Amino acid sequence: MSKIKVVHYINQFFGQTGGEDKADTPPFSVEGCLGPGVLLQTILGDRAKVVGTVVCGDNYFWENQEQAKTEVLDLLAGFSPDLVIAGPAFNAGRYGPACGAVCEMAQEKLGIPALTGLYKENPGLELYRKKILITRAGSSAVSMKEDMKRLAELALKVYAKEPLGGPDEEGYYAHGVRKNRFSDRIAAVRGVDMLCDKLAGRPFATEIRLPDFDIVKPASPVKNLSEAVIALVTDGGIVPKGNPDRIKSATGNTYGKYSIAKMEKLTPEEFECIHAGLDNTYGSEDPNRFLPVDAMRVLEKEKLFGRLFDYIYTTAGCTVELSNAKKMGESIAADLHSQNISAVILTSG
Amino acid sequence: MNNVRLEIGNFYVEHVKFEEITKLEDKVLSVNKEEILALIRQEEHLSNVDVNLVYPGENSRIIHVFDIIEPRCKVGDGDAYGGLTGDIKFTGIGRTNALRGVGVVLCEEINIPWESVIQMGGEGSEFSPYSSLTHLVIEAQPSAESTAKDYYEALMSAGSRVGGYLAEATRELEPDSVEIYEKSPLDAVDPTLPRIVYIYLIYSHSDIRETLLYGSRPRRIFPTIIHPNEVLDGAVVTANHDMPAGMRNESLIVINNPIIKELYKRHGKTINFVGVILSNEYPEFSMKDKCAAIAARMAKWQLNADGVILTQLGGGHPNVDLMLNCEKCEELGIRTTIVVSEESDSEGIQPPLVLFSPKADAIVSTGNTNELVHYGPVDEDKVFGGKKFRRMEQSIADPIEIPIMMIPGASSQIGGARLQAVEI
Secondary structure (H helix, E strand, C coil), X not given: CCCEEEEXXXXXXXXXXXXXXXXXXCCEEXXXXXXXXXXXXXXHCCCEEEEEEEEECHHHHXXXXXXXXXXXXXXXXXXXXXXXXXXXXXXXXXXXXXXXXXXXXXXXXXCCCEEEEECCCCHHHHHHCCCCEEEECCCCHHHHHHHHHHHHHHXXXXXXXXXXXXXXXHCECCCCCEEEEEXXXXXXXXXXXXXXXXXXXXXXXXXXXXXXXXXXXXXXXXXXXXXXXXXXXXXXXXXXXXXXXXXXXXXXXXXXXXXXXXXCCCCCCCEEECXXXXXXXXHHHCHHHCCXXXXXXXXXXCCXXXXXXXXXXXXXXXXXXXXXXXXXXXXXXXXXXXXXXXXXXXXXX | CXXXXXXXXXXXXXXXXXXXXXEEECCEEEECHHHHHHHHCCCCCEEEEEEEEECCCCCCEECCEEEEECXXXXXXXXXXXXXXHCCCCCCCCEEEEEEECEEEEEECCCCCCCCCCEECCCCCCCCCHHHHCEEEEEEEEECCCCCHHHHHHHHHHHHHHHHHHHHHHHCCCCCCEEEEEECCCCCCCCCCCXXXXXXXXXXXXXXXXXXXXXXXXXXXXXXXXXXXXXXXXXXXXXXXXXXCHHHHCCHHHHCCCHHHHHHHHHECCCEEEEEEEEEECCCCHHHHHHHHHHHHHHHHHHCCCCEEEEECCCCCCHHHHHHHHHHHHHHCCCEEEEEEEECCCCCCCCCCCCCCCCCCCCEEEEEECCCEEEECCCCHHHEXXXXXXXXXXXXXXXXXXXXXXXXXXXXXXXXXXXXXXXXX
């Protein structure tokens, strides 16, 4: 029986090309192992063979994005590997995400298992933990031996399709993906059990843990309000009557941009509310409740601010996937930026 | 003497059939179809009424499920559904008979933009707890001049009429078993047992997004103490008519609130179940914040709670009420646990809740409501409740992929199901 063919991915430092000065090294490959690959082969023993090593400079990888990825992928594929092992990359801020990207590519494009090892604070962890299996590693190469062993052993298990134990047991990071299953007890019983454990000081395990949210830095305040151009944006689902662009009432991923030029206010004859997460009656009766064009026109005449932008942006923010919400927000922001809008009043449904 | 005592007489039904005379004998419920139709036709806002029996384990399906009502009647005086009718005098005390194993299902035919499908047998049937009941399925359309509100209220009224009518068959009979719910502040409970309060968050916003309390709309109430017997005897009725199943919470489970039943089970033994606080999930943040503070104080200052268990009704914004209540309780030294359904995406990648508090360290999950379930195909002539799906291309007997959110009872927000999401 032929041995499992492993390809090892490392950066310029571990590939013995050089340090920071060589971070722009383009990708290359060698037969067999290099640098820490020797340790990897020792751990794998007879079970697998490191048939090749692919090396790439950390800066080259990130500065050349798609091209670098293609080049690395071609080099990996050239060895016809059964399994890819990247790093471990400890706490290295570019190397870690590069290992993550390489493993994701190998999984998706070559259809083979690919694992890496990262320190818990490595930025590559949050970027890739949902897509690939990442093992725990220390913050520096001081713990190389045990980290490589953990990585190699789990990689072999994954290759052999053996059932894995839990994250703590096996030494990997939970993907952070939610998956349904049936418990032996109804939720009410589990809830009372958990409360009683908590009160008695017994250990308990929460079923939903605090996720990591983006911290968004707020923009600076408007310098000169009297000259400011202000735009109205809403997720209250106010659309032109008949919803001509078929914006979805829930789980949507599109928004509309509509002219309000010369309108003193929005009227129920021309606009309606289509948000599936609230009673539409009030929004349809008077759409200004969500997009206060009427109030803005009064203040505009009083010269409190420069002028009201001629377009409104709208979507229905009901059960919209976070990633789609982000994309829509980025698109609207880019559009507003290109029109030199000073500020936005954002209303919610 | 303790007269806050509710007895629920259980009558287990194993089969239901249409017959001349309505009666319950040897666990078989016979039902006169014409009398049922006549009852429902008393509702002026319903027309084109039809009634069918649907059995567990068959290759059948019920779609456009609006509500499921447990047939009940009060032996002696009083309405079994005081939450709808406003009858207070005997709600929470005396004897109430319940037919177990039977549901009165109401199907709606206005275009509520969700599916709501119970798979009665075959692949996917294990997700709804209601697939193991026998259902009397009522289909009716709105009358010509009826508004959506008229129609929904007529459906609820018809459901409780029919539920009451069916349960009448038990009036002279001996129950198979009796559950006793007896609790008063004068109970001599071991003072070393932890004192637990249940904060029951309800959704009262508009005519069709409502939780009724004794027939009234608690839109602007402050948190209030309610006796658990009142909840178990029908004082609270959810009427979130245009919400998807996972947020609607069927009448059958609301009247059997699983959190209350579990707390009652342990009362006096391992815990002191001190009481229930009802609190509305206000639309505006200032009131959410205020009510959370008031509820926490009530739990601590009035009820001397050591621990609080929290549930919500509804979707995204009630997560805010949940977390605020959790925080305010923890700040007063009350330890909390939350039971909540999750709204990640179908892959389970997005965050499960819209808001978190670092103080919420003990959360029980009732499952990711956006995960999809596969329903196998069913017999063409065994689909009840409608003629076509609202959001899906397939025809109603086809195999389908349906999110947990649209399966009645699957992710029960008050803890009645075994589904949970875990992190992988």
